[in-house]
Amino acid sequence: MNELSRSHDPIREKFQNWADTSSLSRGYAVALLVSLSAALLLPPLLSYLDHANIVTLFLLAVVGVAARYGRGPAVLAAVLNVLSFNFAFVPPHFAFSFETLQSILTFGVMLSVGLIVGQLTARFRYQAQVACAREERANNLYAMSRELSGALAVEEVVEISERCVEASFRAKARLLLPDDHDRLQPPAAGPGKPTVDVAIAQWCFDCSAPAGFGAESGFAAAPLLYLPLRAPLHTRGVIVVEPEQPSSLLAPEQRQLLDTFAMLIAIALERVHFARVARDMLVRMEAERERHSLLAGLSHDLRTPMTALIGLTETLALELPAELQSCQESLIAIREQAVRMGLLVDNLLDMAKLQAIGGVRLRKDWQSLEELVGSAVRMLEQPLREHPLRLTLDPELPLVDCDPVLIERVLVNLLQNAAKYTPPGAAIGVTADVQTDGLFVEVWDEGPGLPDGHEQDLFEKFTRGHTEWAVPGVGLGLAICRAIVEAHGGHIRAENRVAGGAGFIFSLPLATPPPLEIDDEPDPHPI
Amino acid sequence: MNAMLESPLTVLIVEDEQAIRRFVRAALEGEGYRVCEADSLRRGLLEAGTRKPDLIILDLGLPDGDGVAFIRDLRAWSSAPVLVLSARVEEYDKVEALDAGADDYLIKPFGIAELLARVRAVCRRYAREPGGSGIIAFGEVCMDLERRQVTRVGLPVHITPIEFRLLATLVTKPGKVLTHHQLLREVWGPAYVERSHYLRIYMGHLRRKLEADPARPRHFLTETGVGYRFCPS
Numbered sequence: 001m002n003e004l005s006r007s008h009d010p011i012r013e014k015f016q017n018w019a020d021t022s023s024l025s026r027g028y029a030v031a032l033l034v035s036l037s038a039a040l041l042l043p044p045l046l047s048y049l050d051h052a053n054i055v056t057l058f059l060l061a062v063v064g065v066a067a068r069y070g071r072g073p074a075v076l077a078a079v080l081n082v083l084s085f086n087f088a089f090v091p092p093h094f095a096f097s098f099e100t101l102q103s104i105l106t107f108g109v110m111l112s113v114g115l116i117v118g119q120l121t122a123r124f125r126y127q128a129q130v131a132c133a134r135e136e137r138a139n140n141l142y143a144m145s146r147e148l149s150g151a152l153a154v155e156e157v158v159e160i161s162e163r164c165v166e167a168s169f170r171a172k173a174r175l176l177l178p179d180d181h182d183r184l185q186p187p188a189a190g191p192g193k194p195t196v197d198v199a200i201a202q203w204c205f206d207c208s209a210p211a212g213f214g215a216e217s218g219f220a221a222a223p224l225l226y227l228p229l230r231a232p233l234h235t236r237g238v239i240v241v242e243p244e245q246p247s248s249l250l251a252p253e254q255r256q257l258l259d260t261f262a263m264l265i266a267i268a269l270e271r272v273h274f275a276r277v278a279r280d281m282l283v284r285m286e287a288e289r290e291r292h293s294l295l296a297g298l299s300h301d302l303r304t305p306m307t308a309l310i311g312l313t314e315t316l317a318l319e320l321p322a323e324l325q326s327c328q329e330s331l332i333a334i335r336e337q338a339v340r341m342g343l344l345v346d347n348l349l350d351m352a353k354l355q356a357i358g359g360v361r362l363r364k365d366w367q368s369l370e371e372l373v374g375s376a377v378r379m380l381e382q383p384l385r386e387h388p389l390r391l392t393l394d395p396e397l398p399l400v401d402c403d404p405v406l407i408e409r410v411l412v413n414l415l416q417n418a419a420k421y422t423p424p425g426a427a428i429g430v431t432a433d434v435q436t437d438g439l440f441v442e443v444w445d446e447g448p449g450l451p452d453g454h455e456q457d458l459f460e461k462f463t464r465g466h467t468e469w470a471v472p473g474v475g476l477g478l479a480i481c482r483a484i485v486e487a488h489g490g491h492i493r494a495e496n497r498v499a500g501g502a503g504f505i506f507s508l509p510l511a512t513p514p515p516l517e518i519d520d521e522p523d524p525h526p527i
Numbered sequence: 528m529n530a531m532l533e534s535p536l537t538v539l540i541v542e543d544e545q546a547i548r549r550f551v552r553a554a555l556e557g558e559g560y561r562v563c564e565a566d567s568l569r570r571g572l573l574e575a576g577t578r579k580p581d582l583i584i585l586d587l588g589l590p591d592g593d594g595v596a597f598i599r600d601l602r603a604w605s606s607a608p609v610l611v612l613s614a615r616v617e618e619y620d621k622v623e624a625l626d627a628g629a630d631d632y633l634i635k636p637f638g639i640a641e642l643l644a645r646v647r648a649v650c651r652r653y654a655r656e657p658g659g660s661g662i663i664a665f666g667e668v669c670m671d672l673e674r675r676q677v678t679r680v681g682l683p684v685h686i687t688p689i690e691f692r693l694l695a696t697l698v699t700k701p702g703k704v705l706t707h708h709q710l711l712r713e714v715w716g717p718a719y720v721e722r723s724h725y726l727r728i729y730m731g732h733l734r735r736k737l738e739a740d741p742a743r744p745r746h747f748l749t750e751t752g753v754g755y756r757f758c759p760s
Contacts, residue, residue, distance in 0.1 A: 300588045303614040307636040308546030314639040315550045318557065335638075342636050363619070363752070366724035368731055370742050375749040377742075391742040395735060399724055405752040513724050520689045 027069025422447025
């Protein structure tokens with residue numbers, strides 16, 4: 001920061017201006033002094049020196065003044081020297097005469113030498129000044145980029161940027177940052193801060209183009225300059241600049257410098273943003289890992305006692321004499337309760353797994369729906385015993401890319417519901433149908449149907465069709481189905497069928513399965 | 528049944544939960560098996576080495592180590608069948624265990640009837656003499672492994688070479704769960720172990736040719752997410 005504060009100390013600048021003016025007037029004074037002293041001191045030397053040598057001495061004085069003080073004093077020195085030379089050395093002595101060709105030549109040479117040398121000096125001096133200004137700009141940029149590179153939080157970036165821009169441009173500066181919905185947040189009004197027009201700033205942010213004072217892209221009449229902070233991936237915000245002297249921002253170098261500042265700030269903001277994203281991701285992964293190991297542990301810890309409970313009850317039932325009928329009945333009841341508890345635990349753990357942050361991890365593979373239905377039906381042999389089963393699945397159904405365990409779970413839950421909520425003897429069926437937007441699978445029954453108007457509520461957690469139903473359950477089955485189907489990018493809905501009974505329809509997206517690349521003897525009797 | 532055998536079969540239970548060991552032991556002893564127990568993988572390996580059990584029942588969720596590593600270790604020097612017990616969250620551990628050489632699995636919680644059925648099936652498979660007549664009959668199907676012929680209800684069924692290889696792999700290991708990897712490697716070769724859609728398609732063909740109701744198969748059963756099992760009865 002030292003370079004910045006030093007170069008923009010106002011006292012120093014005033015001193016600089018004063019120094020410039022005083023050095024110029026001193027130049028004129030010196031020019032005057034040199035000519036006078038030449039006119040006074042040189043005549044005694046006339047007896048030793050030739051006229052031509054005297055002229056070179058006068059010329060030397062002009063060159064000296066020009067080199068030291070620039071064009072103005074040089075011209076003055078040339079004129080004065082010509083006059084004093086003419087006055088003191090050209091006959092008639094101690095009087096001006098411009099009649100001779102010689103004196104006109106002397107005058108011309110001296111004047112041109114003074115002008116040329118002065119011109120050169122002025123140019124060198126200007127270039128030195130430009131180099132100084134360039135160095136100062138580079139220093140400012142370097143100072144800011146060094147500070148920004150150490151910033152870890154957005155607040156730090158804002159503070160550093162505003163301070164540096166204010167110091168480098170003698171302006172008030174304000175950084176506006178967007179929220180999560182890309183709306184710029186209006187700044188808190190503070191002393192020494194520009195009054196920002198948020199609408200212009202938002203336009204500047206949305207279009208990613210400069211706006212306001214001096215900008216060609218829009219709102220050129222506004223008193224402040226709004227620059228977008230364009231980073232490689234995204235516009236990160238807007239910087240608003242209110243210069244003390246508006247014209248100072250019109251200089252191309254100044255605008256270029258400001259643009260460079262804006263770019264540096266944008267990159268710093270983007271870096272801080274991605275650092276935060278990476279940090280959040282790490283935290284989330286850690287939480288997810290912990291959650292998974294907790295679920296695995298919980299599942300193991302709950303299932304182990306349940307296994308023991310069921311197994312020991314059965315052992316006891318085998319060991320007790322069959323005549324103790326009421327004891328046997330109690331044991332059967334205990335076993336049933338334990339099994340139910342096991343299912344409940346399964347459901348709760350599944351729901352927890354499905355609601356994992358960032359979605360459940362699917363183990364997708366190409367599956368045959370017919371196979372999944374077949375294994376679901378086999379798992380439910382007992383509950384489906386009392387129902388005629390109609391499976392109408394086209395053998396030509398395409399393979400589906402899905403997690404087999406989860407989709408089987410959907411089918412099991414739907415079939416189990418159908419068995420649970422329909423009277424014995426009511427038919428239950430599964431149909432599947434390829435449509436343009438996926439494979440549609442329906443599990444239907446010829447039971448009493450669903451309560452009208454509440455078909456979709458069934459998919460909410462802990463919701464059951466009729467609360468007074470005597471069928472045990474807590475209402476997680478359909479919520480699990482929905483979570484699974486939606487994780488696959490499909491939809492699930494329930495409806496009452498025209499023919500009576502309920503239908504649960506879910507869809508799964510279809511894709512083209514990889515081809516078979518193996519030579520097998522063609523089947524002469526394709527089925 | 529086994530109670531009547533001259534020398535009863537020995538079963539080793541590797542399970543850390545005492546209550547589970549207790550009822551499994553009671554159930555097996557009721558059937559005439561001789562039972563020994565281990566409460567950790569380390570002790571389990573030791574017992575397996577000294578007792579030379581005819582069957583090992585292994586809980587995959589033991590606190591002192593990885594059950595899959597246990598099976599690999601065991602398979603280096605023993606071909607005793609392994610029945611794995613698994614909680615459902617570890618469903619992919621159980622595939623790994625089967626790939627490592629386990630024979631079958633049971634999901635917790637399980638009942639005694641289920642346990643005994645699995646134990647009997649595994650023991651029966653190992654007791655069977657290898658070789659035999661080369662003729663296998665199940666349901667309406669009769670299969671001649673040597674002459675590569677298959678008939679259903681006495682009528683010849685056309686079976687392609689790959690279908691035959693798949694069929695032969697399944698029927699020679701009745702009751703055993705064969706994982707997708709195992710089947711793909713055996714039938715198509717090691718380069719094909721990731722192409723499980725081959726299996727789906729060819730299993731569909733086999734079921735349509737050999738099952739009475741392909742949608743509700745009785746012989747070629749799906750173990751979802753794991754593999755397939757051939758069930759002769």
